[in-house]
Amino acid sequence: MEMIFISLLNGFVYGMLLFMLASGLTLIFSMMGVLNFAHASIYMLGAYFAFETSQAIGFWAALIVAPVLCAGVGAAIEIWGLRRAHHNGHIAELLFTFGLFFIFERGIQMTWGMLPVPYRVPELLDFPLFSMYGINFPAYRGFMLLIAGGMLLAIWLMLTRTRIGLIIQAALTHPNMVSSLGHNVPRVFTIVFAGGCFLAGLAGVIGGNYQSTEPGMAAALGPIVFVVVVFGGLGSLMGCFIASLVVGMVQTFAVIVDFSIGDALGGIASVIGTHNLLGEILAVPVSRIGPLLPFAMMVLILVLRPRGLMGTRDT
């Protein structure tokens, strides 16, 4: 019981972190049709920027500086890179971001080295918030929830209450109509791309010291974020939010479930044995196949329902 409650909280924190990354990616993907492979790289960049800023000035400054820098990087990529590649079609754009992913990964290794950097939770937040069944819940996780919740509120207010937000919403579903109405769609694209990178950078600031700040973090999280975006569906932030929480929960809970498909089948599994591939698949506990689950979910949903959970159109 206590495991379930703790995992529920951890899954929620992880899900919110995923949402900070996925929300920007969903907006970019829905509006521009570009699946930005470098989105998780911006998250990583945010963590490294935050590490540098927190060393030079402090963690609270990093909370502002790093996302702003990431937004700048994003705007530069959109204006000088993607716009040029855009003329050569969607595949060209996709491969452009694919190339960026490699450059970021190696570039960061070349700047900060291959090993994790010591980016730590600020001392002010480094205490247990409350204790439950003998397990401490760190205050920093509460702080992450606070930031993520604040961001959710800010996005929602911006999208529904401001003029640019309404244009973005319209451009999500009817980009051609919006440009026909005389709005500067390329500028909206730049704003959305930079905004998405801001969110990714912010996620990097609070996620970098929650997990670890190392050159492999983009490659580890990137595919999961794709899963969230596809699962939630195009053009729907709500779907993206639900999908983030679902994936967060699935990944957290998978770790604690010590149960295999073979157990469910009972006697049939013992007939097959464990020394062939099928037997091994049946015998492996869910806790070990945790990393596989999100991808299995993605393949299934794309095959069965390509518009995702709440998408407005097919992927």
Add this chain to the structure above:
Amino acid sequence: MSVTSTKAAEGTKTAGEATGTKMPDIAAPRPASRQYLLWIVVLVLAIGLPWVAYDYEKARHSGFVLTMLSQMGMMIIFALSYNMLMGQAGLLSFGHAVFFGLGGYSTIHFLNAAGDGTLPVPMELIPVLSAAAGLGFGIVFGYMATKQRATAFAMITMGIGELIATAAMMFMSFFGGEGGVTANRMIDHSLFGLSYASSVQVYYLILVWTFLSGLAMLFLTRTPLGAMANATRDNFERAQFMGYDPRRVRFLQFALSGMFAGLAGGLYAITYEIVTFDATAGALSANAVLMVYIGGANAFFGPILGAALITLMQSGVSLMSNAWLVYVGVMFIAMVTFAPSGLAGMILAHGPILRAGRLGRLIVPYLRMLVPGLSLLIGFVFLVELSSFHTIGAAQGKTLALFGHTINTHVPTPWAIAVALFMVGVVWLRLEMRVFARVWDELTADLRERSL
């Protein structure tokens, strides 16, 4: 090559396809005899190269050259099979290594069974089994993936790729976990009485299979299936109106592509006698995209060119440099922005000028671009290597040496030189490119007038 890129860009825009893969088919029909001659030259080169690098004093082959040529052979099959999806059917797959890897794993098990004597198949025909395994997996995964197209297809293939790569690390009996599975290729069963103990025998086996599968894939492009794959790529709805089921076309193309990738994986298994999860991993899938895109997806010979070039660079550069991934990224971005039709597209764009006998006029502008181009390249590489050796190299205890001199990465001079070379190259190259574009436009306008 701003000229070629703008031409290709127009073509892509008019295509209006969701995936946007359609690029103008600039492959102008060349005299067939000349084309065959070129292929024969390539084949003779492939047969002869091991003997060029042969060390006659010690009477042995150069291991490096043989490994590289073997790798090139399997990568050519792999890239060609990938182009059956990307170039010919307009399907961008991010999990093509799945079929390469699974073909490889299956082949290891076939080899082991053949070694035991339980599988009475001679070595020369083992790749047939690998291809069959690839086809089988292609049918299974193709059934799922080809239900969708465009981005959804790309995401499904990526998901399958991640699934298989993760599963390969997890399950012991078939994949051998992190250590992989091994085999011995000397199964003592050959049609020609060969032992395959030396890598030169393996190389010629690979060469034969590369040639055969290349021919088969070339033949496939000329069948109705190949034509329909192009049709569903260019205009998916019209292909449907014609009474074809685009899904079935995609499925067949996917399964056959998996078959050839499996064959390539089989050759990999035979060469290295070990297959680990790397053979199914995302990096290899990315390599397939890179090879095909750099070579050019619209011409049949594009992927061959790309595979040969990337393998050459990989075995050369990645030995010396830590920054291979940076170069991969930069190549992607440069090709996407400046030459979306790839090297093949650039070469074929010269076709009309060559036929008009005006290629000579381009020599001087090309030479003029060479100097600033080299300056840019050297400056860039120098800069990347400096930063790479500054951190990663230092951590590994290596130092950057050039012409026997050790270069200190902690003083500003080498950095300044690198930046200067790079900047001068950029500015100068832009000027020269303008000159080149003018000459090119004049030539093409002239040719157009003449043909009218």
